[in-house]
Amino acid sequence: xxxxxxxxxxxxxxxxxxxxxxxxxxxxxxxxxxxxxxGGLGGYGAYTxxxxxxxEVDKQLKAATxxxxxxxxxxxxxxxxAAGISNERYEQTRQxxxxxxxxxxxxxxxKPAPFKTRFENQVQVxxxxxxxxxxxxxxxxxxxxxxxxxxxxxxxxGAATTLDEAIALExxxxxxxxxxxxxxxxxxxxxxxxAEMSTTGTFALVQLIKDKVKTPIIAAGGIANGKGVAAALAxxxxxxxxxxAFLATDESxxxxxxxxxxxxxxxxxxxxxxxxxxxLGRGLTSRIxxxxxxxxxxxxxxxxxxxxxxxxxxxxIEQEKWDMILFWGGQIAPVLKHTKxxxxxxxxxQETTGYFEALKG
Numbered sequence: 001x002x003x004x005x006x007x008x009x010x011x012x013x014x015x016x017x018x019x020x021x022x023x024x025x026x027x028x029x030x031x032x033x034x035x036x037x038x039g040g041l042g043g044y045g046a047y048t049x050x051x052x053x054x055x056e057v058d059k060q061l062k063a064a065t066x067x068x069x070x071x072x073x074x075x076x077x078x079x080x081x082a083a084g085i086s087n088e089r090y091e092q093t094r095q096x097x098x099x100x101x102x103x104x105x106x107x108x109x110x111k112p113a114p115f116k117t118r119f120e121n122q123v124q125v126x127x128x129x130x131x132x133x134x135x136x137x138x139x140x141x142x143x144x145x146x147x148x149x150x151x152x153x154x155x156x157x158g159a160a161t162t163l164d165e166a167i168a169l170e171x172x173x174x175x176x177x178x179x180x181x182x183x184x185x186x187x188x189x190x191x192x193x194x195a196e197m198s199t200t201g202t203f204a205l206v207q208l209i210k211d212k213v214k215t216p217i218i219a220a221g222g223i224a225n226g227k228g229v230a231a232a233l234a235x236x237x238x239x240x241x242x243x244x245a246f247l248a249t250d251e252s253x254x255x256x257x258x259x260x261x262x263x264x265x266x267x268x269x270x271x272x273x274x275x276x277x278x279x280l281g282r283g284l285t286s287r288i289x290x291x292x293x294x295x296x297x298x299x300x301x302x303x304x305x306x307x308x309x310x311x312x313x314x315x316x317i318e319q320e321k322w323d324m325i326l327f328w329g330g331q332i333a334p335v336l337k338h339t340k341x342x343x344x345x346x347x348x349x350q351e352t353t354g355y356f357e358a359l360k361g
Contacts, residue, residue, distance in 0.1 A: 002353065003015045011132065015348075019031065019032065019035040022243070022253075026253050027253065028253045029061055032064070036068060036069045039349070041070055042069045044071050045072045046072060047122070051121040054122055059129075070134070070157070071131045073134070075139030077117055083114060085112075089300070100324060103321075104324070115304065133155045137158075140174075156176070157174065161190045170215045179206045179237065183202055183222035183330055184282060185282050185283065185328045210236035217239075218240065219237035223241070224245040225245070225351055249339055249341040251340070261284055262327070267336070271283065274305070275288050275305075277305055
């Protein structure tokens with residue numbers, strides 16, 4: 001069958017279908033367990049969590065499913081934010097964003113404090129709790145660290161937005177590589193060059209990587225149904241990762257209005273923007289994203305920009321000013337049909353099976 005391949009063997013799952021791990025408090029234990037129990041690989045985005053919080057989440061995941069699941073972290077969890085920012089830089093940002101704070105009638109926040117990385121502490125929890133799969137973005141891991149994962153039987157999965165990044169990941173000895181196309185919702189996990197230069201589509205990227213790299217590939221970006229999965233496998237990927245379609249299900253922690261937007265006409269329009277977090281990410285087009293376009297040099301580095309925008313987000317939600325909020329979403333959103341994660345998984349498997357059966361004639 002189409003699903004008996006290198007990916008399912010390595011990951012210990014029935015179907016080579018991965019649920020994209022969502023950061024920013026959008027992941028839930030329920031969603032991860034639902035996908036894993038249905039034969040796929042559920043994924044939990046944990047980069048915003050403390051070491052103790054990751055430990056608690058893992059405990060809940062183990063109670064909710066006896067199947068493999070993935071926990072995801074960011075190797076680079078800040079952009080020069082550890083050194084803090086100058087008063088001049090802060091003032092530039094204040095001038096750009098002050099009108100939004102005025103519109104919402106909320107005070108402009110004080111200059112954010114320098115950011116302290118938590119990655120090493122987070123990784124230690126992953127090593128201790130031993131999920132079946134550990135995926136990471138925004139960088140590579142050292143050979144020593146990868147060896148520690150290998151010793152514990154944890155499969156490692158790195159994310160690439162370019163062929164160069166895929167080659168860099170393979171050279172470190174990672175087990176699998178995600179080919180993250182620019183259609184995908186969420187952050188562009190680029191690490192060798194500015195994210196604005198990583199605008200290769202998923203299916204072109206899969207073929208480029210497949211031609212030069214031996215490590216199994218997971219296609220991500222612009223995939224939401226069985227036809228997308230079949231196309232990814234046909235082009236040489238061993239698995240497909242699906243984000244936006246699972247984000248839109250009731251089991252995710254997206255706000256009800258966010259899920260509604262993903263099924264509305266608004267989903268036809270998405271934008272890559274740094275306005276909300278300081279890193280380039282794709283979400284449904286918003287007024288702020290459009291107005292900040294071309295002024296990204298006045299945005300604070302990640303994650304200080306996220307801190308700055310958190311009060312805008314809170315007030316905009318309270319005042320129902322939806323055009324001032326970033327709702328993550330990929331370009332494929334207009335084809336979404338399912339609001340239940342189990343039904344989505346079943347439909348993807350059925351459609352993919354139907355496609356390959358039809359090829360046999």
